[in-house]
Amino acid sequence: xxxxxxxxxxxxxxxxxxxxxxxxxxxxxxxxxxxxxxxxxxxxxxxxxxxxxxxxxxxxxxxxxxxxxxxxxxxxxxxxxxxxxxxxxxxxxxxxxxxxxxxxxxxxxxxxxxxxxxxxxxxxxxxxxxxxxxxxxxxxxxxxxxxxxxxxxxxxxxxxxxxxxxxxxxxxxxxxxxxxxxxxxxxxxxxxxxxxxxxxxxxxxxxxxxxxxxxxxxxxxxxxxxxxxxxxxxxxxxxxxxxxxxxxxxxxxxxxxxxxxxxxxxxxxxxxxxxxxxxxxxxxxxxxxxxxxxxxxxxxxxxxxxxxxxxxxxxxxxxxxxxxxxxxxxxxxxxxxxxxxxxxxxxxxxxxxxxxxxxxxxxxxxxxxxxxxxxxxxxxxxxxxxxxxxxxxxxxxxxxxxxxxxxxx
Numbered sequence: 001x002x003x004x005x006x007x008x009x010x011x012x013x014x015x016x017x018x019x020x021x022x023x024x025x026x027x028x029x030x031x032x033x034x035x036x037x038x039x040x041x042x043x044x045x046x047x048x049x050x051x052x053x054x055x056x057x058x059x060x061x062x063x064x065x066x067x068x069x070x071x072x073x074x075x076x077x078x079x080x081x082x083x084x085x086x087x088x089x090x091x092x093x094x095x096x097x098x099x100x101x102x103x104x105x106x107x108x109x110x111x112x113x114x115x116x117x118x119x120x121x122x123x124x125x126x127x128x129x130x131x132x133x134x135x136x137x138x139x140x141x142x143x144x145x146x147x148x149x150x151x152x153x154x155x156x157x158x159x160x161x162x163x164x165x166x167x168x169x170x171x172x173x174x175x176x177x178x179x180x181x182x183x184x185x186x187x188x189x190x191x192x193x194x195x196x197x198x199x200x201x202x203x204x205x206x207x208x209x210x211x212x213x214x215x216x217x218x219x220x221x222x223x224x225x226x227x228x229x230x231x232x233x234x235x236x237x238x239x240x241x242x243x244x245x246x247x248x249x250x251x252x253x254x255x256x257x258x259x260x261x262x263x264x265x266x267x268x269x270x271x272x273x274x275x276x277x278x279x280x281x282x283x284x285x286x287x288x289x290x291x292x293x294x295x296x297x298x299x300x301x302x303x304x305x306x307x308x309x310x311x312x313x314x315x316x317x318x319x320x321x322x323x324x325x326x327x328x329x330x331x332x333x334x335x336x337x338x339x340x341x342x343x344x345x346x347x348x349x350x351x352x353x354x355x356x357x358x359x360x361x362x363x364x365x366x367x368x369x370x371x372x373x374x375x376x377x378x379x380x381x382x383x384x385x386x387x388x389x390x391x392x393x394x395x396x397x398x399x400x401x402x403x404x405x406x407x408x409x
Contacts, residue, residue, distance in 0.1 A: 044249065045260050046261045046307070046323065048261060048321070049264045050265035050330075053332050054319075054332050055331055055334075056333065057335050058333050059339045059345060060336050060337065061339050063322070063408070064361070064407060064408060066407050067340045067387065068405045070093070070405060071111045071392065071395070072113070072399075072402070073107065074400045075113065078113040079400070080401060081101050082366065083364045083403075084096050084097060085231060085354065087236055088109070088362065089156075091108055092114065093109060094133065094135065095107065098129070102129055103120075104116065104133055106158070117158050118154065125160030127152055130144050131147075131148065131175070132144075132175045134176050134236065135178065141153055141155060141161065142155070142156060143183065143204065148172050148174075149172075150163060150165055164205075166207040168200060170190060170191045171200075172187065172225065173186070175231040176233075177231075177236060178204060179240050181204065183201070183204040184199060184242070185200040185201075186233070187200050188223055189223055190225070196216040198213075198215075198218070198244055199213050199214045213257050214251065218248075219246050219247050220273075221274070228283070234298055235302060235356070237358070239252050240252075240253045246295050249261065265294055268294050269294065270293075273291065277291075291314050292314040294311055295312055296310075298311075299352060301361045304325070304358075306324060318334075319332050335350065336349060338350050341382055341404075342381055343380075343381055343382065348376075348381075351365060360407040362403055362405055363404045364402070366401050367397055367398070367400065371396075374393055
């Protein structure tokens with residue numbers, strides 16, 4: 001008995017034809033997906049060109065109308081080493097010191113200490129090391145991210161609700177953001193591949209994964225666990241914004257994740273640039289002095305008229321971008337000269353913005369800079385009506401950091 005047809009060539013031709021059709025369909029689907037992604041990225045609301053626009057400074061008073069001083073109470077219950085993240089809701093300021101005090105503190109907007117959220121330990125409502133936090137202002141909850149995968153949930157009054165874990169194979173969690181009944185988690189893989197993603201949506205009640213988004217190729221395939229000390233959620237109000245160290249885009253987390261701002265420049269980082277970085281334990285060790293590309297968007301501020309953010313060129317050059325929404329004008333400056341606080345504002349710059357909302361922006365002056373500010377007050381270098389001038393002179397290097405609130409015009 002014959003096991004094969006005496007002439008298998010027609011069958012082979014049919015088989016080969018089906019393979020050609022199959023791979024043709026795969027190629028077509030792949031091309032369609034690439035085209036859809038290209039069109040999706042082209043839907044950014046704003047496109048900002050960073051080339052050939054540079055000034056030394058612009059005055060703070062061109063954006064803000066006044067500045068209010070918030071002297072944070074200092075006692076043994078609320079010692080802050082460094083303010084890593086801050087959020088303001090209603091009449092309270094939530095302040096995270098992630099690495100020194102390792103606590104989330106609550107002050108009122110006059111600077112009076114109110115309470116700490118949770119505490120160090122391994123029991124219910126306790127944490128080992130808080131990396132980030134986010135507020136659910138609608139349902140009045142606080143989420144603390146502990147040791148990467150563990151999430152602790154509290155009511156706004158500080159009462160503990162529950163803990164749960166967001167675990168994804170091969171991934172560590174970095175930063176969190178609540179929005180529209182979703183807990184968004186910035187993730188990074190310890191075994192990176194080109195198919196990795198940067199963002200996870202989870203159920204804020206139990207940590208169950210809902211979806212994964214933003215392919216790592218948008219970050220030029222960079223997936224190493226190196227950070228700059230600030231969250232990738234660069235704006236945390238109404239429609240939060242997300243970016244990563246080497247992205248050309250700022251994404252909006254609205255009803256859908258969409259490109260909000262596209263940055264254009266011949267000086268943007270490329271995947272090839274990153275491949276040429278040497279190995280190292282930190283970005284300072286990895287980034288060569290010859291690297292002079294644009295990266296690391298942070299300190300984001302936005303209102304109806306302006307978008308403002310910081311970015312870096314190379315390792316040590318910092319620039320500020322000011323985009324006028326009404327005129328579409330762009331200014332890139334070395335700093336914002338602080339004429340709302342100093343007489344000779346060319347020598348005094350606006351510092352690190354840790355939070356902003358529709359009313360204004362919150363700047364932090366670290367404790368190490370208090371003596372310098374006091375010296376400026378004694379030398380009459382500040383404006384005559386500087387808020388709480390006498391109270392500022394009573395502080396010392398052991399005092400908590402100072403917050404300045406700049407109100408939009």
